[in-house]
Amino acid sequence: MRLSLILPLCLLLPGAALAREVAGTARVIDGDTLELRGQVVRLLDIDAPETGQDCHGAPCGTRATAYLKRLTGRRTVTCRGSEMDAYDRLLARCTVQGRDLGAEMVLAGHAVAFRRYGLTYVDQEKVARIEGRGLWARGTPVMPWDYRAGRWQQTAATAPRADCPIKGNINGKGQRIYHTPYSAHYERTRIDPSKGERWFCSEAEALAAGWRAPYR
Structure with a gap:
C-alpha cells in the first residue's frame, strides 16, 4: 500500500522527464524541423543543412x-520525446509507417549525424558518405553547424547592433517574424525601426519578445 502511494508522487517531482507523444499530418519547416498539431518538433540527433545553404554549389538546404516533405507527405507522423529545447521545440524521434525519419534523412544524405548530441545515426552517415548520396555527392560539405557559425560571424560585425544580426521583421499581415543570418530570406529582409521592426542578439531574445521563426 505504501509503495502504491509513493510511486505517483515520484512521477510528479519537479524536473522529472515526462515522455510526450504527438501525432498527425506534419508541416515541414526545414530538413530537421516540423510542426504537428501546433507543436514544433526538432528531430533528435540529426542536423540538416539550413534552407539557404549550398553544398559545393548544390542547394542542399532546399x-x-x-x-523530408516527401517522407512525410500527408501520412501520419508520430513523434515521441521527453525534452523541450530553449525555443520551445519538442526534441523527438519521429516515424512514418514505422520508418525513423532521422535515419531516413541521414541515410539519404540530406542530413548528418549530430554527434554533439548523440551517435544514433553515425552508421547511416557512413553509408551516405561512402556512396556519395545527397550532400556528400561532391565531397565533404560544410557541416550545418559550421555554416551557421560562419554566417553569424559574417553578419554580426556589420549589424547596426554589435553582435546582434537577427532581423525582427513585421510582414504585410502584421506577423512578427525573425530571420537569422542563415535563414533563406535573410538578405532580402529590410528592417525599419519606425514600423516597430528591430534587431535581436539571439533567437531566445526574439522569441521572448513575441517574434517567431519563418515557416521556410
Whole structure:
C-alpha cells in the first residue's frame, strides 16, 4: 500500500522527464524541423543543412526540406520525446509507417549525424558518405553547424547592433517574424525601426519578445 502511494508522487517531482507523444499530418519547416498539431518538433540527433545553404554549389538546404516533405507527405507522423529545447521545440524521434525519419534523412544524405548530441545515426552517415548520396555527392560539405557559425560571424560585425544580426521583421499581415543570418530570406529582409521592426542578439531574445521563426 505504501509503495502504491509513493510511486505517483515520484512521477510528479519537479524536473522529472515526462515522455510526450504527438501525432498527425506534419508541416515541414526545414530538413530537421516540423510542426504537428501546433507543436514544433526538432528531430533528435540529426542536423540538416539550413534552407539557404549550398553544398559545393548544390542547394542542399532546399533539397533536404523537399526530401523530408516527401517522407512525410500527408501520412501520419508520430513523434515521441521527453525534452523541450530553449525555443520551445519538442526534441523527438519521429516515424512514418514505422520508418525513423532521422535515419531516413541521414541515410539519404540530406542530413548528418549530430554527434554533439548523440551517435544514433553515425552508421547511416557512413553509408551516405561512402556512396556519395545527397550532400556528400561532391565531397565533404560544410557541416550545418559550421555554416551557421560562419554566417553569424559574417553578419554580426556589420549589424547596426554589435553582435546582434537577427532581423525582427513585421510582414504585410502584421506577423512578427525573425530571420537569422542563415535563414533563406535573410538578405532580402529590410528592417525599419519606425514600423516597430528591430534587431535581436539571439533567437531566445526574439522569441521572448513575441517574434517567431519563418515557416521556410
